[in-house]
Amino acid sequence: MKNTRPFYLSSILALALASCGGTQKMVTVDATKIDQMPLKTTKLTDKQLQRWSHLDLVKDTVPGMSVDMAYAELLKGKKANKIIVAVVDSGIDIEHEDLKANIWTNPKEIAGNKKDDDNNGYVDDLHGWNFLGDSDNEQLELTRIVKKGNDGSVQYENALAELTKKKTELEPQKQQLDMILAAEAAVAKQLGKSDYTLAEVKAIKATDQGMMQSQAIISQVLAQFPDKKAFDAEMKEYKDYVYDQLNYNLNVEFDGRKPVGDNPYDINDKKYGNANVIGPKKESGKHGTHVAGIIAQVRGNNKGGDGVASDVVKIMACRAVPNGDEYDKDIALAIRYAVDNGAKVINGSFGKSFSPNKQWVYDAIKYAESKDVLFVHAAGNDAEDIDVANNFPNDAEPKGAEFADNVLTIGALNYEYGSGLMANFSNYGKENVDIFAPGVKIYATTPNNTYEYLQGTSMASPNVAGVAALIRAYYPSLTASQVKHIIMDSGTPLNNTITLAGETGGQTTLGAISKTGKIVNAYNALILAEKTVKK
Template sequence: MNIIPTIILSFFCLSASGQAVPSEGLPKNWHLLDWQEDGFPGAGVEKAYKLLLNDKKPSRQVIVAIIDSGVDYDHPDLKNVVWENKKEIAGNGLDDDKNGYTDDLHGWNFVGNTEAGTVEVIREYIRLRKNFETEKDSAILAKKEGYAYWKKVLEGKVQFFEENRENQKSLESTLRDYKILFDFYKNKTGKDSVDYQMLLAFPVPADADTLLQASYRNRLEAFSQPWLAGVSLNERLTIFQDLAARVSKTVSIADSMIAHNDVTYFSAKEKITAPDVDSGKAYGNNISLPRDDHGTACAGIVAAQRNNGVGMDGVADNVLIMPIRIFITAQVDEIDKDVAHAIEYAVDNGARIINISFGKYFSPQKNQVDKAVQYAEKKGVLIVCAAGNEASNMDSIPMFPTAKYLDNKIATNLIKVGATSSDSSLVAYYSNYGKKSIDVFAPGSDIYTTARDGKYITDSGASFAAPIVSGIAALLWSYYPSLNYKEIRSCIERSATPASLTVTKPGSEERVPFSSLSRTGGIVNAYKALNFAKEIAAKK
């Protein structure tokens, strides 16, 4: 199994440890360009500004909630577009607006200062083990209520540890090879930076040490992988060392929670209750700053200040970002009650669009999330969700949150977004898909966007396709505020540009029509969506 996809797909983004690694010759803003006009299969955003919005001013500022790992709201490209709760007096320790959250000037942090977390299947194993592990009689066990679900949890737990420990071994092998190669080329050339061209220009001699020859054979091809194109050998060492540390920590945290039989082991001092115990909304704190780049990257795609001569441009030009933090980093599964309360917070504080660039395969308190989605639906708030990066069919393997409620009714306000690439492959090799479950595709690979501490990264994943759709929704609403959420959704889906192409279905070698991978069969297009919005608004 290829180590890189195995690790990063579960992380919902394909970050190279904060390294900016754009594909050679690819414009940094390719995702905003237009297929017909510019030759890149982007979302037609720049064309929309140039041809439709050049002489217009937006009618209303739209709030987009980024429910994620937090947002660096001091970033130069974001500081002027971050939502501020004007009903709160900063730092006075009071809940001035009586919304249940004290000093929530820039959103809320539902995880508080929790030190670490894990995936849902580990939390479920700990929650349920007392009901099943003590029973040794297999006949009695099989008759217990919830046994079928318990078996799925056990299978997931085993898979979690098997995959992560396989990843650890593979990373050790990769690091050993890169270290051997780096030492050889540094000694040979006297240079600290070793790139692909150097490896080609100075191949390892045939009479070299066996380990050195093996390392060269093992890693030469890896230098052509798109996600690491242009990254030097020494930079790769840093990237893989970071990945190895993250995988090791992931396993260690899960082991600790299981050993202590406590899902709150890393959050107990925060007085945060177990995931299945809802003790009210006002837990956590008001510090929504992040520990990773994920939420900041999503925020930048939606709303990085346009035409300010700094970094990059977001999709929408009259938007405010509301940061809501519900997980520590993108490697930790969100907790259902946090998702529910985050959605409710966003709706109650004026968000019209909620961006959700996360997901998981177990949702034990889905009823709470369903109620929150229904609440948003009732209030006319649109929710945009990333499809996920496991290259799987969501029609058969759902990733939560889903548009389908527990009563099998369908949420009309939830859009699922798959990811496309910038090259001829079109569909991103990692993207989830589904003719019934994925509504549209949007650019998700090689996206240049904001990161923590005023920096920028180039990153890939369905996580970054969703905020493009959120940005387009905000753009439509800011220029056509009379439209309701169903009309906004209709404009986005009708805009989806069909591609009469055969593509490789993610996770396989099967060639299928691109149109078969989603409900609309196309890639969102801001230019077309604005034209549809104009038509609808004119009839009102």
């Protein structure tokens, strides 16, 4: 998983709810009038925000995927097959109260007998497989390339340049972080407590220069947060990001693979990992647990959010994404494991800029295609044009020529309708991003029976994987390729001007930055699926 700086979202205006009748026709929007639709002057309520990705653009004036409308008008009383969705990620808290009912169990495996009962090469793989064993933190791929030494290749030169750039950019961030943390500690010592208010900070009667400076720093920073608790949470996230980068991701001396015991550069060395799909600690599976929840957290139980396809899915856990960049070998074998053990949809919320053994992953994707398995992949969070910038894995090598027709690459939407529709971190690409889906402020499961808002194309991808699972559950005769194109063809096309992701911004349209120029619409997709089957 490419380690990008956490996204800090300020308060933004949300959208009013409006009533609109619905029939079983494809939902359309007059794209020329999109900016004239009613915009709210107040925030979405917590309840609305927690499930905004399920709302409808026309009915609710929120750019969600029309999931609620699909359940209410198309799926009620309809029979469906159970679909296995593999989540290739950081690990999943399969004991979570809102997920455990929808976790896949290998019917051919006897729990805990230390035998490979189904002869699939994995001992006691009751709920999936952990390809990382007891490892957790990892280097970025570019760091691993530099660590190997100068082989005279362009890849080494590019990796070294990128590593140097990242370290240079990180240094002032570390200095700023350390300054704030030192000031926070000084203020806490002065007040005799760590939980204090802005008013209490301002009331300090500082007598020395150091305390005056600490007081000024914390007053300025704390004013940006509703309370000290919110400040602490965000500082912890930022501290983890900075020091994980320095200690693990960009540290050429670090060896995160040692606990695994395999050779990560030998695709035939397959006897590694274990059956603990949660990972060595639940907290490390936050990303994967959240991704799984978007797809499968139980609908309508008043806990957390609602899963897009919770009524029809079983989640297969494939732990292969560390705190750093994933190894090509792990991803390739995880995809093959998912395919061989019955998954019909695979979600891949990971990605990186260097991929020395990318062909292993490409071959696995083509293997999935041969077995009729759909692979849904996050476009990435660097606000880059991935028609130009490297982003692995992909389905076009060389770029522009797709080698498989079972891959969907997903960009991220914001819930702010109008010019702010595109998530300000999302990658894009006219050729390499297929379609956009909700990816900002997505509420879902996190370890130890908790729930959080997270954001990224990592959240947009499972939203679409959930829609794909619905289609495959209710229309099992459709192929992976057909499901891919149904999702693309049935999306809502938008032609309005939006702000391009990235620091420089600029104006663009979805049509200029994605293959379809559309946002995913579950309601439309299910209607088109039925029409396709009837044909």
